Amino acid sequence: VRTLDPAPDTHILDVAKKSLEAAFPAFAGVKILDQWAGLIDVTPDVVPVISPVASWPGFHIATGFSGHGFGIGPAAGQLMADIITGDRPLIDPKPLRFERFTDGSPLIIN
Secondary structure (H helix, E strand, O other): OEEOOOOOOHHHHHHHHHHHHHHOHHHOOOOOOOOEEOOOOOOOOOOOEEEEOOOOOOOEEEEOOOOOHHHHHHHHHHHHHHHHHOOOOOOOOHHHOHHHHOOOOOOOOO
16 A cells, blocks of 8 residues: 555555455455555656666666556566667657657657
8 A cells, every 4th residue: 555645644544445445355354564655756747768878878767657667567678678679669669768858859748
């Protein structure tokens, strides 16, 4: 269970657990052993970066998933592998390039 506050708020966590149990009854009675609260990473345009970094040859970065890395991690990993190995990616990686923040590209926030 995660919240964005600096410390876990027990009331919010209790509400979240009750909602989880209502949606998925199999979770009723499950004991939560640990809780975490903290900030998530996000880029200025709220789009992840999955690309090489031109100013550091050989360095590649995949970040800025705004808390969704677990869900899109497999696809991000495949895209990164395709970029590194030179294989043709399933999607155009250009919108995810690191240099969009420094090359004058317009940043579009939806």
